Amino acid sequence: MKVSCLQENLNKGLGIIGRAVASRTTLPITQNVLITTDQSQLKLAATNLEIAISCWIGAKIENEGSITIPARVLTEFVGSLPSDIISLNLKHHTLELKCGRYEARINGLDAADFPPIPQVGDDFSTKVKAEDLKLAISQVAFAAATEESRPVLTGVQTEFEGSKLTMAAADGFRLAVHRANLIEPVKEKVAMIIPAKAYHELNRLMGNEDQEIEITLNSQKSQVLFKLKGIEMVSQLIQGNFPNYSQLIPQTYGTKARIDVAEFLRAIKMAAIFARDGSGIARVIVTPGATVEAGKITISARADEIGDNIGEIDALVDGEAAKIAFNARYLADVLSVVKQAQVSLEVSTPSNPGVIRPVGTDNYDHVVMPMFVQW
């Protein structure tokens, strides 16, 4: 293999695939980066066996070939080089890099030993706008469980039906559901559980670029492929049955309050300061006024040894007075990802879940289980 490319392209490419390099592993070659000539480009790939990321960079190919090189050494060396042309020359299993007056030789391992990056077929294929997918991921993936006690809950239930994409995640204490549109409708309904971790990576890979993301599934329905501009990411799917989440969303409420998101978030963050030492409890009291507009909400917290705080905000309140306690962090998490200026909060009893929805769109439901406290 003999190729040359720009330092900044190689550096950027290594940065993109870097997150898929295995950190602790029993298979040492997964700590390497696969470098292959692919038509007139240079393909870089890494896998930790859960996700695999490949990306293509422009290069001048003199001789075809491929090799795997330890990711850390290569990434650090290339990152330190000046912005100039790098030539890569493979001699047996040693990759020789030259850039201006700097050069290095790094020992690699045979590309044939690298775990095959799964080829994902086209049994199922659809497209979605990056912008829509990013919003869906940011509003849903954080609600997935981080503990492994129920593996399916560490994933995001992802459903394709007609021209709708529905994503849902729940960690047992909260549930987030987001609905988005597909660019190309799907022929039949397909559901899969994609690890939340993979979605976080995908979000990072999409950047802020305006693009279409192609989603395909392999024939065994065990892996999903996301095709971006010059980048591909494959993720293993989580096997199992996701709980039937639609029945977790309350259909009725006793009190509905419409609240300014920024004000609500401020009050919750203040409560979190005092709630930190306890179990993070924010007590929410909704009080209707003489008219709907005259309603208010107080949010308070207390810590035995530190003290307490209380904040009051205006709200449009419809229904009866209500009090309910939530983990302040769960409220802060959802309020931080809502794009609209206002949300509605629906509650019924202190032991029934509360529902938060952005006002002005019907594409997002967020359900939070309360905390049982002595009032």
Added chain:
Amino acid sequence: MAEISKPSVRTIFHIDLDAFFVTVEQVLNPALRGKAVIVGGRPGGRGVVAAASYEARKYGVHSAMPLARAKRLCPQAVFLTGNYRKYVEFSHKYMAILGDYTPSLQPGGLDEAYLDVTGCENYGSWHGLALKMKQRITKETGLVASVGIAPCRVVAKVASDLGKPDGLIEVLPGEERAFLATLPVRKMPGIGEKTGKVLKTMGIETIGQLAEMPDSLFRSRLGEGMVWLQQHARGIDDSPVEAYGEAKSSSRETTFEKDTMDISFLKATLRYFAEKLGAELREEGKNARTVTLKLRYSDFETVNRSSSAREGTNLDDSIFQCAMRLLDKTLGNRFKPVRLIGLEVSHFTGGETQLSFFDAEAKRLEQLDRAIDQVRDKYGFDAIQTGYTLDLKQKYEGKMRDR
């Protein structure tokens, strides 16, 4: 009699029960009095001495010594497996007595506590106050305490230890350094075998010599992190008595009779611990967020692995399942014979509960635990058993060691 000190000078009591576990056994069974008694386990086993009576100590038996060795040194001793629950009961009574004198009470284990009695001058002399406490402890519990009185914690601790058994030593303000000076360094809390050896190679054998070492030499030999030790040796210790803090963790562990690679036996032991710890949490109305597994292999390599959940639990099954995941991971990395296994729960949260969507399953387990607790409260822990622990029953014939 000591002069009542100025308010800027603190007065700290360190109170420590003499041969606590053994004395409890002797109170409950007076026939054991005056005899060599060792609590820890069966002498054929591989556990260690948890406590030895003074009669047994004469033969060189001390705590943390392997039981087999204790048996060789003192074959006539009465060996008892011990009853942790009883010890906790006695400890509660003992701490309650101490709590009558000052709220500034910091327990260190079941049998010792620091008391900051500064400002309690109306009791008269410190010596008289200490005597009164000792008498009450013996009268109300049958136990015997040793007391050290000093202006700081470390000196009070050394003093209570030095006076044992049934001791009472008061170190007056200004005399701390002189009091410590002639004592061997090993009397100093924080100096174990290892540090003791390092000091010995430098010719340092008494606390006084340690106190007089030039600062720079001390730092270069023992490191910046040990500077406090030299301060302690000089009788200087500003650390406060931290009023009655609740326990930060709770744990169980056991050393096996024989090293084992039997997974189902390890599982059964963890299940037993999980049930014990779960019952303890439920009784105290607490939940724990963190579960830690401790394994010691036959080659003494020791591994601690923890897992923290966002929400606490006190369910036997949740604690057990978490312990199992940790065990799988740990043994997955290194599978060799296991000598000791332990389980700890920590990061306690109060009784407030985060409700869950999937409470139905949790509720079922909660009811199950509550039902088992009720049976055990009435008829004892062994009265009811879960399937997981059957292995243990066969092995121990119902005589499961408590700690």
